[in-house]
Amino acid sequence: MDPYTFDKTAAWMERASRVIPGGIYGHFGPAPYVPVSAYPFFSDRAEGAYFWDVDGNRFIDYMCAYGPMIQGYRNPVVDAAYRAQMEKCDANSVCAPVMVELAEYMTELIPAADWAFFAKNGADVTNLAVMTARAATGRKKIVAIKGGYHGTSPWMQGPGHHGVIEEDTANIIRIPWNDVEALERVVADNLGQIAGFISSPCHHPIFTDNELPAPHYWERVEALLRANGIVFIIDDVRAGFRLHMGGSCEHYGFRPDLICFCKAIGNGYPISALVGGDALRGDVSKVFHTGSYWYGAGPMAAALANLQELRRINGPRLLRETGELLAAGMVDAARNNGFDLRISGEPSMLYARITDDPTLEMQQRWCGECARRGVFLTSHHNWFVSTAHTRKDIEDTVAVCDEAFKAVRAFYGSGV
Amino acid sequence: MSSEMVRAHLNLGAVLKNLEVLGDVDAEAARVTEPWRIAVQFTVAFGPEAWLEYSATGCRQDLGRHTNPDVRLLFATPRHLNRMFDGTALPIPLTGFTRLGFLKNEFPKATARLEAVLKPKTDPLEDPALLAANTALTLYTGAFAVRALAATDPVSAGIAAGAPAGTLQLQVLPDGPAAWVSFGKDGVRAGRGLAEAPAARMTFKDLRTAHEVLGGKRDGLSAIGQGDVEVWGMLPLVDSATLIMDRVARFLD
Numbered sequence: 088m089d090p091y092t093f094d095k096t097a098a099w100m101e102r103a104s105r106v107i108p109g110g111i112y113g114h115f116g117p118a119p120y121v122p123v124s125a126y127p128f129f130s131d132r133a134e135g136a137y138f139w140d141v142d143g144n145r146f147i148d149y150m151c152a153y154g155p156m157i158q159g160y161r162n163p164v165v166d167a168a169y170r171a172q173m174e175k176c177d178a179n180s181v182c183a184p185v186m187v188e189l190a191e192y193m194t195e196l197i198p199a200a201d202w203a204f205f206a207k208n209g210a211d212v213t214n215l216a217v218m219t220a221r222a223a224t225g226r227k228k229i230v231a232i233k234g235g236y237h238g239t240s241p242w243m244q245g246p247g248h249h250g251v252i253e254e255d256t257a258n259i260i261r262i263p264w265n266d267v268e269a270l271e272r273v274v275a276d277n278l279g280q281i282a283g284f285i286s287s288p289c290h291h292p293i294f295t296d297n298e299l300p301a302p303h304y305w306e307r308v309e310a311l312l313r314a315n316g317i318v319f320i321i322d323d324v325r326a327g328f329r330l331h332m333g334g335s336c337e338h339y340g341f342r343p344d345l346i347c348f349c350k351a352i353g354n355g356y357p358i359s360a361l362v363g364g365d366a367l368r369g370d371v372s373k374v375f376h377t378g379s380y381w382y383g384a385g386p387m388a389a390a391l392a393n394l395q396e397l398r399r400i401n402g403p404r405l406l407r408e409t410g411e412l413l414a415a416g417m418v419d420a421a422r423n424n425g426f427d428l429r430i431s432g433e434p435s436m437l438y439a440r441i442t443d444d445p446t447l448e449m450q451q452r453w454c455g456e457c458a459r460r461g462v463f464l465t466s467h468h469n470w471f472v473s474t475a476h477t478r479k480d481i482e483d484t485v486a487v488c489d490e491a492f493k494a495v496r497a498f499y500g501s502g503v
Numbered sequence: 504m505s506s507e508m509v510r511a512h513l514n515l516g517a518v519l520k521n522l523e524v525l526g527d528v529d530a531e532a533a534r535v536t537e538p539w540r541i542a543v544q545f546t547v548a549f550g551p552e553a554w555l556e557y558s559a560t561g562c563r564q565d566l567g568r569h570t571n572p573d574v575r576l577l578f579a580t581p582r583h584l585n586r587m588f589d590g591t592a593l594p595i596p597l598t599g600f601t602r603l604g605f606l607k608n609e610f611p612k613a614t615a616r617l618e619a620v621l622k623p624k625t626d627p628l629e630d631p632a633l634l635a636a637n638t639a640l641t642l643y644t645g646a647f648a649v650r651a652l653a654a655t656d657p658v659s660a661g662i663a664a665g666a667p668a669g670t671l672q673l674q675v676l677p678d679g680p681a682a683w684v685s686f687g688k689d690g691v692r693a694g695r696g697l698a699e700a701p702a703a704r705m706t707f708k709d710l711r712t713a714h715e716v717l718g719g720k721r722d723g724l725s726a727i728g729q730g731d732v733e734v735w736g737m738l739p740l741v742d743s744a745t746l747i748m749d750r751v752a753r754f755l756d
Contacts, residue, residue, distance in 0.1 A: 100728045109724030117728035121735055128728070247662040247746050294739055446669075446702045446736040467738065 088490070090459035091127075095141040099129045113239075114153060119293075119467045125455030127463075133160035136475040138463070146463035147480050147487075149413075151471035154325050154350035154436075157402065158393060159475025165354045168392030173385045183384035189391045193362060196394060197334050199342050200362035204371060206381045209324035209349035210238025212361040213285065215376045216345045217242070219363075220283030220318035223370040228277055230270065230284045230317075233261045234292035237285060237322050237347075264290040264298055267307045274315050283318040284308070288326055288335035289433055293467045294447065296440060297432025305341035318367070319343040324350055324359070329406055329435045329471070332398050334362075351397075356389035402474050403435065409472040409481065410434030416485035424492035426453075438469040449495060456491035508550060509655045510754040511581035514588045515545060515553035516566055516651035518617075518755070521640045522555060523562045524695065525617055528636035532616035536562065541605060544572035545594075547584050574599030574606065590614075627714060638714045639680035642673060645717060646682035646693040648751045649744050653691035656754075659747045663691050666743035669702030673744075675713040676706050684744045703736035719752075 100117070104110040111117060111128060120126040127140030136159055139145050151157065158165060176183055190203040206212050217229055229242070237243045241255035260277070262269040264286075274281060288305075290298040312319045321343040323335050328351045331338035336346065344367055349359035357380070363371060397403075414430040414437055421428035427442040441450045447466060454466040462484050464470050526533035539557035546552045554569035556562065576594035578584040586592035596603060620636045621644070627634040652659035666686040674681040674697070683698035684691060707713035708731040715721035716732060723745070726732040734741050 097729070104722075104725035104729060109722055110728035112724075116724055118724055118734065119738060121738070122733065123727060123730055245662070245665060247658045247750070249746075249749070253658070294737070447738075448736050451735060 088460055088487075090456075091142065091144040091461065093124070093127055093140070093142055093144075096127045096129050099141060119465060121451040121466060122455050125459045127458075135159040135161070136473055136477070136480055144461065146458070146461050147476070147484055149462065149464040149470040149472065149484075150468070151473050152355060153468070154471055155353065155355045156471075156475075157328065157351040157406075157473050158354050158397060159473055160355065162354055162393070162396075162475070164396045165356070165389050165393045169356055169385050169389040172388035175384070177385040178380055178383045182382050183387070185384050185387045185391060186382065189387045192391055192394060193360065196332055196398065197337075197346065197362055199334060199336060199344075199346055199364060201365045202363060202368050202371070204361045204376075205387065206359045206361070206376075206378060207357050208238070209322070209347060209359055210240050210243070211376075211378065211381075212347040212349065212359045213237040213243070213320075213322055213324070214240055215361050215371070215374060216285065216318075216320045216322075216347055217283060218374045218376065219345065219361075219367055219371045220320060222374050223318055223367055224282040224316060226280050226282035227258045228260060228281045229258060230260045230262060230273055230281055232264045232286045232290065234264065234290070234295070235261075235285075235287055235322070236292070237324075265301045265304055267304060267311070270308060270311060274311060274317070278315075281315070281317050283320050284312055285320040285322055287322045287324075288330070288339055291325060291432055291436065291438070291469045296429065297436075297438040297469055299433070300339055305336075305339050309341050309343075318345065320345045320347065322347045324348065325469075326433065326436060327351055328394070328397060329403060330433055331403055332394070338403075352393065353386050353390040354393040356386035356393075357383070358386040358390050360390075397474070400474060405474050406435035406472055407433075409474075409476050410437050412478070412481050413437070413472060413476075413484065414439070416481060417488050420485050420489040420492055423489065424496055426492055426495075432469055434472075436469050436471050449499070452498060453491050453495045456494040457487055460487045460490055462487045462491075504655050504657070505581065506754055507581040507585060509652065511547055511578075511584045512551050512651045512655040513648055513751065513754055514585060515547075515551050516654075517644050517647035517751075518588065518621075519545075519553060519555060520564050520647045521617055521621070521643060522613060523564050524639070524643065525613065525620070526562065528639050529616050529620055532613060532620075535609075535612045535616065539605075539609070541574065541602060542569050542572045543599075543606075543610075544569050544575045545578070545584070546575065547578045547581055550578075550581050550584070572599070574602050576606075628711060634710050634714055635679070638675060638710045638717065641717045642675065642680050642682050642713065643695055645748045645751065646673060646684050646695070648755075649684045649747045650691045650693040652747050652750055652754075656747075656750060659750055662743050662746050667702070667737055667739050669737050669740050670698045670700070671703045671705065671740040671744050672698050672701035674704065674706045675710055676708055679707070679710055679713065684740075686740060686743065701736065703738060703740040704734065705741050706733045708732070 117123050129141045130138045131141050193203045194200045241251045244251045323346050326335045327348040334346050345363040411434045418428050429440050432438045451466040542556040544554050553566050555564045575597040627637045653663035668687045670685040672683050684693050712731045716723050
């Protein structure tokens with residue numbers, strides 16, 4: 088096929104650069120899209136597993152809005168529930184009953200949850216989780232994983248990042264993933280000072296292979312935290328409901344004190360949640376944490392319908408199967424063209440990397456060639472599949488991957 | 504480490520380094536320095552040391568001690584050195600009194616040209632030669648500043664420690680100046696020109712783009728979005744180097 092062109096995206100970027108800092112800020116910004124010329128940056132519409140950019144190019148989307156889309160854009164079940172609620176009310180001066188209904192449903196769905204607290208973004212609830220841990224323990228320090236991401240609040244960022252002062256990160260201790268001994272050392276060195284431990288359920292950093300928990304990792308972590316009165320926080324913002332409807336901890340067989348959800352809860356409608364057990368109900372209720380739009384009823388109705396539908400169709404199983412199919416097809420396409428593609432992480436949110444490419448340039452070129460042919464994926468971040476991705480989408484994707492590998496081979500010649 | 508001490512390291516490790524190539528980018532500086540044959544040692548009491556040598560093969564500068572300097576200059580404090588770079592203080596000569604005339608009358612001609620290129624009073628975009636010279640020296644200063652800050656500024660050291668090992672190539676296209684910054688277990692190194700096997704590349708479309716982005720007149724992310732700046736490879740190296748470069752302004756005006 089003829090690779091896409093992005094004239095209108097470029098024109099919008101030009102306009103954006105005049106009035107928006109960086110042109111596009113945050114994780115949608117162009118910096119990690121390499122080469123920028125291979126990617127669209129402005130969409131016109133979206134439906135199912137696809138979006139169309141302002142140039143009219145259609146993409147099979149494997150970023151899924153970086154996670155929120157899990158059942159397809161404009162999913163009829165979710166959208167109908169949202170529209171029905173919006174016909175009645177969204178944000179007004181008091182709460183809508185759907186907030187209670189959603190909390191009831193989530194506490195029934197998630198074994199670790201006796202209560203639910205709603206907000207908008209993942210960082211709203213990772214902040215609340217850390218505040219709750221400090222309130223409950225009277226301690227300051229938080230242990231997190233190197234390369235782990237919990238949002239952009241100052242304590243979550245690295246020292247030296249713009250707008251972050253040393254005091255912001257003074258009480259954050261980073262340890263390597265899957266390293267129980269490191270956690271043991273940190274706990275021993277900071278006896279009685281650690282309020283909480285926060286981690287994603289599986290390790291999904293950027294620019295590097297994703298990692299699953301080692302056998303007995305979570306079991307040992309949980310025991311260590313319990314023995315030392317440290318609040319156990321799971322950041323399930325990215326993986327939540329992609330591995331298990333009861334939270335990713337159920338998939339791996341452990342029980343945290345607090346779980347942070349966002350992204351997939353509302354299939355794109357803005358909502359996040361912190362859930363936890365009775366032991367912390369009193370503490371979280373005393374933490375003052377709120378936001379102007381945190382009581383919006385429309386996204387709550389969308390989330391309720393989304394979780395019910397996802398459970399009905401056994402979404403996590405479908406996502407796993409789709410991810411496995413995608414990975415197998417891509418690996419074959421790579422092999423047929425003389426490349427070795429390594430897949431890591433969970434199949435429903437896999438990370439893929441061409442081996443023998445230490446600088447990632449080949450990887451970037453390959454992902455760019457895929458994007459130019461209608462398969463939207465990035466080279467630095469894990470991908471997502473949705474229940475809207477069909478077998479035909481996967482076949483079409485693998486065909487594009489094959490073409491993209493051929494383009495990369497042509498670029499590098501026999502040197503690959 | 505005090506900010507004056509960090510600034511002293513920056514002055515000796517990044518700003519003074521530009522004298523090595525000043526003559527290459529500025530004809531007036533080349534004419535002035537061509538006959539010079541002298542080695543000068545700069546020593547800050549309880550602080551950094553550096554040397555500068557003009558010979559028949561040109562100018563060389565590095566951190567540490569020269570084996571046989573003609574002149575030894577002592578600075579009582581980092582602030583004393585920094586004030587000399589600002590033009591508001593004189594060093595204390597320890598040896599080389601016969602060359603004091605050179606230090607008083609000749610050497611300032613070179614530093615004046617350095618200032619004229621790095622802090623021009625006219626807009627470099629109106630003067631192609633000045634644009635080329637200013638952009639080159641700004642790029643080189645940035646690269647060597649990463650090395651200096653990673654060694655002296657605790658926040659920069661933390662950023663460098665978190666960077667993956669590898670070399671970032673900075674280059675102005677199509678045939679402009681280039682510099683590199685290398686992160687590794689033994690610290691940060693920097694150099695001018697093209698590195699052998701960079702793990703990441705940051706290229707500027709032309710001198711104008713580089714001048715505007717490096718000078719803070721245009722935001723780098725927009726420039727990337729518009730395709731005027733390209734990044735490739737291990738982008739965490741780009742993030743780490745630019746985060747440290749962005750700290751230079753905290754110490755140098």
